[in-house]
Amino acid sequence: MTGTMFMLVYFLIGPVIAAALAVLIARAVVREWQGR
């Protein structure tokens, strides 16, 4: 892996995982709040 690629993965892995989990959680929250 080149240095540039390493840096790209290093800085984007956190935001990408956070975004994926946020979508999962947000969909669930919307369903739960609709049921109130």
Place this chain on the structure above:
Amino acid sequence: MPVEFSTPQILLVLGVYFVVMLALSAWARDRTDAESFIVSDRDVAFGQATASMGATWIWAASMYAAATAAFTYGVSGAFHYAFWGGLALLFVWKYGQRVRQLVPYGHTLPEFIRVRHGRLSQSVIGLENYVNSQYSLILNFTAGATLVALFSPLSYEWALVILAVTVVSYSALSGIQASIATDVVQVGAMVIVAVVAVPAIVFSAGGPTALAEGLSALGGEEASLFSLQAFLGQGAPMMALILAYAFANPTVWQRIWTVRERQLGKIYITSGVLYMALVFSVGSLGLVALLTGVQPVDGDLNTIVPAVAATYLPTGVALAFLVLVIAAITSTSDSDLAALSSIAMTDIWKGYISRDASDRGLKLAGRLTMVVVAGIAVFVATFRIDILTLILIYGMIRAASVFPIAASIVWDRVSNAGFAAGIIAGIVAGLATRAWSTPVAEGALAGTSTLSRTLVLGAVFIVVSSIGAGTMAGCLAYPFLRIRMALGIGIAVSVAVFAVQVAALPGLLTYNSILSTLTALGVGMLVSTGVSLAGGARFDWNELERRVRPVGAGGVA
């Protein structure tokens, strides 16, 4: 000073934040009894529960310390902080699940310990939980007020009061229900900033190519993902305390009884991974600072994240970063207030003062507790009282109680005397190690210590701390494996850590905090097991469910 927001700007942000949180709390308040103030309806589902646990677990120190670790140790620094911190949630839920099955109507860990062991043991764990959350409140208030004062003309004291009043106001409205509803929005704010602002900063700072050039110029341990220096300085002390972080934290336990039981594992695992992703994202900005030469404001390492944000982002987005930190701070503080009020209502008010307490009386006790503990936090933060000694003792309680708590949940042989003796002996041993291990190592190095003293004390520290490392490994493994395998892992880790310590003599003896933590863990396990087995008692698990009922008008403890 890279940027300073004006007083109207900062007051507008804090004011809007206050109103939104208060409105959310009022909206979330769909039940008004004392039981709901503590555990909502005991059926909070995946989305809200995960957002709440994630937001609560991320406190001011997570952001600051991860960035500081990256600034200090390079690429592996933020990883160590985020990974081990998040792992605590991934390991604690099995113990939580077992406790929830044993006492379905429980509220707090001290309450469980009271019915499992008795009042002495309950007091020890109650004290541990209290110190944990009181310290967290002090640290979060201090961090928030320092930041606001640093980046605006508002004074530190005023910022402190505004933060405290904001958190107490909405938390007192509906307890855990307020905490959960506000956590959802707060974690949303954190995600937006991490997902949008962190990549924006990286590209504004020159992008991956420029940062890669900076990294190759840096070289050495700072450029390595496997830096030994970072592991010993940052990773190992956190590894040694993985379970202790979660066991000592009343906000984790309150949610064990608050969330939907069958989703418990999914909730804790997802929130642990969310913690890792968010904290790593923000922490990685410490590396940006290191690679691009951004310096912390006034040399204070806690300002790295906002300093990087203010350097590479326009003022409006930098202001959003401030909201991120405030969201992280208040989401943890409201959970600490809710958790401490639940202990006050369940363990103190109902347990000692009024066994037939009404809903109204219980909720009043809970709200007064919030005001008092927030007041103490502001007082200590204002006068910057040195609480180091308190924290030192607390750290030892936390380590010493890992095995007694874990064993009390799964092993019927642990007795009240074994529980209390294990924790007390562990604390004493940990403090003694802290006081003596460095002089012993230095004496051996300088040749001023007698050989027998060095050998005896050094051997005791090394053997017991190695057993402590094995104890933690065994406690982590047990809920997921058979007892024999967990024991095998514990013994293997003890032997491996012993071998490493002997090979590296006397070097590791000077790593005072890891050594004393592990010693407290090891002694806690040895004494707790010894005293319990000598007593010969066996606990009847069926006793538990009958002895814990809902609080308030409907429940009789």
